[in-house]
Amino acid sequence: MRSLLWLRDDLRVADNPALRAACERGEVLPLYILEDDSAGIRPLGGAARWWLHHSLRELADSFQQLGAQLVLRRGQAAEIIPELIDEHDIDAVFWNRRYGGPERAVDAELKSSLREAGLTAESFQANLLFEPWQLKTGSGGHYKVFTPFWRACLEQPEPRQPLAAPATVQGVSGVKGEALERWELLPTRPDWSGGLAEQWTPGETGATQGLEDFLDRHAEGYAVERDNPGIEATSRLSPHLRFGELSPFQVWHALRRTAAVAHEDSRVFISEIGWREFCWHLLYHHPDLASQNYRPEFDNFAWQPSSESELRAWQQGRTGYPMVDAGMRQLWQSGWMHNRVRMIVASFLVKNLLIDWRVGEKWFWDTLVDADAANNPANWQWVAGSGADASPYFRIFNPVTQSKKFDAEGSYLRRFLPELAEFDSKLIHEPWKAQPQLDESTEQEASYPVPIVELAASRQRALAAYDAMRGSD
Numbered sequence: 001m002r003s004l005l006w007l008r009d010d011l012r013v014a015d016n017p018a019l020r021a022a023c024e025r026g027e028v029l030p031l032y033i034l035e036d037d038s039a040g041i042r043p044l045g046g047a048a049r050w051w052l053h054h055s056l057r058e059l060a061d062s063f064q065q066l067g068a069q070l071v072l073r074r075g076q077a078a079e080i081i082p083e084l085i086d087e088h089d090i091d092a093v094f095w096n097r098r099y100g101g102p103e104r105a106v107d108a109e110l111k112s113s114l115r116e117a118g119l120t121a122e123s124f125q126a127n128l129l130f131e132p133w134q135l136k137t138g139s140g141g142h143y144k145v146f147t148p149f150w151r152a153c154l155e156q157p158e159p160r161q162p163l164a165a166p167a168t169v170q171g172v173s174g175v176k177g178e179a180l181e182r183w184e185l186l187p188t189r190p191d192w193s194g195g196l197a198e199q200w201t202p203g204e205t206g207a208t209q210g211l212e213d214f215l216d217r218h219a220e221g222y223a224v225e226r227d228n229p230g231i232e233a234t235s236r237l238s239p240h241l242r243f244g245e246l247s248p249f250q251v252w253h254a255l256r257r258t259a260a261v262a263h264e265d266s267r268v269f270i271s272e273i274g275w276r277e278f279c280w281h282l283l284y285h286h287p288d289l290a291s292q293n294y295r296p297e298f299d300n301f302a303w304q305p306s307s308e309s310e311l312r313a314w315q316q317g318r319t320g321y322p323m324v325d326a327g328m329r330q331l332w333q334s335g336w337m338h339n340r341v342r343m344i345v346a347s348f349l350v351k352n353l354l355i356d357w358r359v360g361e362k363w364f365w366d367t368l369v370d371a372d373a374a375n376n377p378a379n380w381q382w383v384a385g386s387g388a389d390a391s392p393y394f395r396i397f398n399p400v401t402q403s404k405k406f407d408a409e410g411s412y413l414r415r416f417l418p419e420l421a422e423f424d425s426k427l428i429h430e431p432w433k434a435q436p437q438l439d440e441s442t443e444q445e446a447s448y449p450v451p452i453v454e455l456a457a458s459r460q461r462a463l464a465a466y467d468a469m470r471g472s473d
């Protein structure tokens, strides 16, 4: 018997239930489709396209070693899959579930048409520990607040053990696919991906190694150190989880097995995996999370029409606030930013510059290697105050206070702001106070910008806009 395995956000051979089911039946045709946006699926941003290229390259190698060829096609699943079924005598199709609105519509329609045609079509739980429909509040609705959501998750039976990778996969020969290079996922003219390549190893091997490194070196102390952007204290597993090179089941059980990690570190880390589950829970129940305010009263919020020069200063890391600028440059150079700094730069855009959170969300979508259809909009809305269980709008991060608190010595700032490398650890957080140091510095160092907005005044402006919105309810 021949099965088609449709791979999507699960680019791995270990802990892959759809692959396991296909292997148990006989021959397997593994397929990845670069879906076009005709079904409303959000096209990948630039950094994610770079990641996808490398991840698929490794996945193709893994399948080759196991005995099968990964077939690449571009277009719509509803056309490509029936075509392959006819051409290659396929009688079953398997995939692991995805949870975005347009994606679910594609999958549901395909499943019912395959079943109507008499084929086996099965989907599996592989990318979330808890299915979004499985968790209901006492009144039968979905969760809107993280703490009770996560408590309810932890009361469920423990997530299943991860599955081993198959020892071999019996492939189907003679299937025509496209060459990965033809998809042009990598940037050219200019090729801006050098910094990404230095930092990351996309693919299942890098993901597994990343998890091991985290457990060996950084998990101990995570609860305390995770907020310090100057040290490598978090797992950096986000892009691997985003592309499904690693499953949350593997993470959960690896952590449980690692006795050396203190209870508190383990609890806090797993609750971050819980935030990922919560964001997907929200997206499942609010498929337009990236475009619509979760709290509709924010539809009346008076965002400023985004000033080109302010937006550009934010994107390029030239706002004059070192913590904001270091974060935005880290993002541009490496496709990733520390979580604490993501919150600071997002708050600065939305509150101090009064620019609509959707503008920032889109920039992150294009520049993050871990750009995630649920985590990104849910966190932007959390910072903006328009989201579920959001940080209250009136709580406005002060980038200077945050900088002093979480990067007291300025080591993170120095790493990304060479202009400030010589500044002492007091003045580096507020370089505009350091006229003598600026005067002594070289021309390049002196080019660090003065602040583009004043913190106290922009804070007052944001609070006034918030009050006006509440007044208009």
Ligand code: FAD
Pocket (backbone or CB within 6 Å): 226, 234, 235, 236, 237, 238, 239, 241, 242, 272, 273, 274, 275, 276, 277, 279, 337, 338, 339, 340, 342, 343, 346, 364, 368, 370, 371, 372, 373, 375, 376, 377, 379, 380, 383
């Ligand atoms: P760790 O601290 O090691 O956490 C482990 C894993 O838990 C992460 O890999 C991630 O999968 C999950 N996680 C951690 N924090 C969160 C969170 N707040 N929400 C959801 N899941 C979380 N994360 C993304 O994966 N993709 C995004 O597009 C994304 N956009 C964000 C935008 C903003 C404005 C903010 C404030 C946060 C965003 N996050 C996003 C969440 C968080 O910043 C990253 O997941 C984290 O920084 C990734 O680093 P890590 O893997 O070292 O995290």
